[in-house]
Amino acid sequence: MLVTKKSLRVLPGFTLSLGLGVFYLSLVVLLPAITLVLQSLQISWDEFVFYITDPRLLSSFRVTFLAAGIATVLNLFLGLLLAWILVRYQFPGKKLVDTLIDLPFALPTAVAGLTLSALFAQNGWVGQLLVPFDIKISYTFIGIILAMVFTSIPFVVRTLQPVLEDLSPEFEEAAETLGAKKRQIFLRIILPHISPALMIGVALSFVRSLGEFGAVIFIAGNMPYETEVVSLMIFTYIGEYNYPAAAAVAMLILITSLLLLLAVQLLQNYYGKRHSRR
Amino acid sequence: MAVKNFTKKSVKGILTLLAVSLAFSASAAQEILNTSYDVSRELFVTINPKFQQYWKEKTGEDISVQQSHAGSSAQAAAILQGLKADVVTFNQSTDIDVLHQKGNFVSPDWRKKFPNNASPFYSTTAFLVRKGNPKNIKDWGDLARSDVKLVFPNPKTSGNARYTYLAAWIYANEAFKGDEKKIKEFVSKVLGNVVVFDTGGRGATTSFVDRAQGDVLLTFESEVNLIRKEYGTDKYDTVVPKISVLAEFPVAVVDSVVKAKGTEKVATEYLNYLYSPAAQDVLASFFYRIHDDKVKVAYAKQFPELKLVSVESVFGSWKDVNDKHFATGGILDQLLRQAKQ
Numbered sequence: 001m002l003v004t005k006k007s008l009r010v011l012p013g014f015t016l017s018l019g020l021g022v023f024y025l026s027l028v029v030l031l032p033a034i035t036l037v038l039q040s041l042q043i044s045w046d047e048f049v050f051y052i053t054d055p056r057l058l059s060s061f062r063v064t065f066l067a068a069g070i071a072t073v074l075n076l077f078l079g080l081l082l083a084w085i086l087v088r089y090q091f092p093g094k095k096l097v098d099t100l101i102d103l104p105f106a107l108p109t110a111v112a113g114l115t116l117s118a119l120f121a122q123n124g125w126v127g128q129l130l131v132p133f134d135i136k137i138s139y140t141f142i143g144i145i146l147a148m149v150f151t152s153i154p155f156v157v158r159t160l161q162p163v164l165e166d167l168s169p170e171f172e173e174a175a176e177t178l179g180a181k182k183r184q185i186f187l188r189i190i191l192p193h194i195s196p197a198l199m200i201g202v203a204l205s206f207v208r209s210l211g212e213f214g215a216v217i218f219i220a221g222n223m224p225y226e227t228e229v230v231s232l233m234i235f236t237y238i239g240e241y242n243y244p245a246a247a248a249v250a251m252l253i254l255i256t257s258l259l260l261l262l263a264v265q266l267l268q269n270y271y272g273k274r275h276s277r278r
Numbered sequence: 279m280a281v282k283n284f285t286k287k288s289v290k291g292i293l294t295l296l297a298v299s300l301a302f303s304a305s306a307a308q309e310i311l312n313t314s315y316d317v318s319r320e321l322f323v324t325i326n327p328k329f330q331q332y333w334k335e336k337t338g339e340d341i342s343v344q345q346s347h348a349g350s351s352a353q354a355a356a357i358l359q360g361l362k363a364d365v366v367t368f369n370q371s372t373d374i375d376v377l378h379q380k381g382n383f384v385s386p387d388w389r390k391k392f393p394n395n396a397s398p399f400y401s402t403t404a405f406l407v408r409k410g411n412p413k414n415i416k417d418w419g420d421l422a423r424s425d426v427k428l429v430f431p432n433p434k435t436s437g438n439a440r441y442t443y444l445a446a447w448i449y450a451n452e453a454f455k456g457d458e459k460k461i462k463e464f465v466s467k468v469l470g471n472v473v474v475f476d477t478g479g480r481g482a483t484t485s486f487v488d489r490a491q492g493d494v495l496l497t498f499e500s501e502v503n504l505i506r507k508e509y510g511t512d513k514y515d516t517v518v519p520k521i522s523v524l525a526e527f528p529v530a531v532v533d534s535v536v537k538a539k540g541t542e543k544v545a546t547e548y549l550n551y552l553y554s555p556a557a558q559d560v561l562a563s564f565f566y567r568i569h570d571d572k573v574k575v576a577y578a579k580q581f582p583e584l585k586l587v588s589v590e591s592v593f594g595s596w597k598d599v600n601d602k603h604f605a606t607g608g609i610l611d612q613l614l615r616q617a618k619q
Contacts, residue, residue, distance in 0.1 A: 056611050121489040138489065139474045222432055222475040224614045235477070236434040239351040240605065241358075241376060 039247035068209035071148035079156025109214030117219040139221035152205035159201035313363035397526040398552035399566040404499040418449035422467035429492035432475035445523035470617030503565035
């Protein structure tokens with residue numbers, strides 16, 4: 001027979017790279033996740049309920065999710081703005097600004113937290129300017145939001161940049177010739193095009209903010225029931241040698257993050273189908 | 279062909295590197311790791327060279343002492359998870375007990391291995407206030423006032439802070455003659471006045487000194503005086519209350535590690551050295567209270583008299599303290615909740 005049974009692949013070495021890729025993913029992602037699940041299974045259901053209904057932990061969930069939510073909304077607008085400026089405009093020092101966007105990725109989060117708390121404390125450079133207005137940033141809820149915005153904004157910017165760059169000008173130009181105003185062009189043409197990337201960036205930003213520890217604890221104040229975040233609670237449980245409780249709480253955060261990312265993926269697929277139908 | 283050559287070259291390179299590093303490690307001095315609590319950095323920076331000199335004179339060997347500093351519970355957790363510490367110098371005995379309970383890193387009778395319940399030095403909780411004591415803070419009672427803001431670390435993560443909490447309780451226990459409702463009310467008010475809960479002693483120091491938070495910093499007497507010395511006696515004042523908690527600083531050799539490394543002798547000698555007059559002198563100069571009778575006399579002026587109450591005498595065992603007060607949902611959590619309302 002002249003027809004070969006082996007299917008032709010466009011990419012050479014596909015099976016090997018797939019195998020290696022899955023192996024690496026398993027090591028880095030699946031193994032810790034499975035360990036986490038196994039650790040958390042060590043506590044009985046009653047104990048689990050006891051920890052989950054602890055008002056201090058519930059408060060920390062409230063604080064963390066609320067702060068992450070607000071930070072993510074801020075990142076949505078700020079990140080979009082930053083990406084837009086970096087793609088659509090030329091100005092001296094543009095490359096420098098572009099590199100600085102990656103600073104939160106490169107900086108150890110503890111350093112980020114320390115510098116932010118020093119800057120925004122009441123005797124810090126920025127903090128002292130706000131004292132006459134009676135605005136406190138360090139050691140308050142606002143400080144948490146600030147830390148989360150700082151560490152998560154690169155996610156939004158970096159996921160948007162390539163998509164914005166790819167956006168060919170012909171659609172906008174066509175719309176303009178047909179009489180569309182700038183606002184209409186943005187809302188009807190550009191936004192739908194970038195919304196998948198925007199959604200992913202926003203979801204990543206939210207998930208990252210949920211788990212942020214180093215940057216947050218230096219600026220947060222860590223007052224129980226007020227400015228204590230979930231990652232600090234997990235740290236506290238570990239300090240009490242209560243690894244199962246720590247693992248249980250960590251697993252909750254993990255599941256929330258996974259569900260959120262899954263939801264975004266599904267939304268993307270839905271949007272993708274809608275787009276391609278045109 | 280090129281691939282084969284490359285592999286040959288890299289194998290040669292790796293073998294050379296291995297041989298060189300082995301040669302280096304063979305000639306390197308013996309090394310021990312002292313895992314300590316957060317605020318003892320400067321102390322051991324001063325003591326370690328003295329010990330190196332002492333050991334060289336005694337045995338002719340070179341010894342290098344590495345240090346690790348963090349909250350003492352975090353350190354104990356690190357050792358449980360594999361940190362190869364030869365000795366531990368902590369600020370709470372519970373953190374050494376857990377090393378025995380969870381994996382037999384130390385022997386059950388570690389307290390008897392060194393004098394004074396394996397505590398070469400001790401301290402207590404004192405207050406650091408701004409110069410001139412503008413809020414007129416004289417004793418524990420003042421800490422519950424509504425116009426006073428406090429800074430001390432998070433009792434959940436810091437041994438230092440746990441002592442502060444217990445000291446406040448001890449004061450209230452005496453002031454209110456054991457009336458538990460009044461004691462809880464007092465401690466709750468104190469907790470409610472805290473401005474920021476850092477994870478460790480140094481974090482709290484930074485918040486008080488560098489970020490100008492709060493009116494009074496509650497930490498070990500040694501740290502209070504050290505801050506004053508470091509940042510200026512013209513900026514801060516020390517207030518030592520009339521009654522406070524006895525904070526013993528226990529030390530232990532991590533048997534499983536030293537047996538594997540072969541450093542048992544030098545590790546034990548290192549801890550014994552902390553009781554020697556030379557080391558006790560250094561400890562006293564760092565404002566730690568010591569047991570050595572002769573050295574005590576020279577430093578008597580810098581240690582005000584106060585009533586030191588041990589944790590065991592008021593609360594029972596440390597295990598009881600942890601279960602009743604510091605565990606999740608315990609008294610500390612309840613009082614924090616009360617303070618918010």
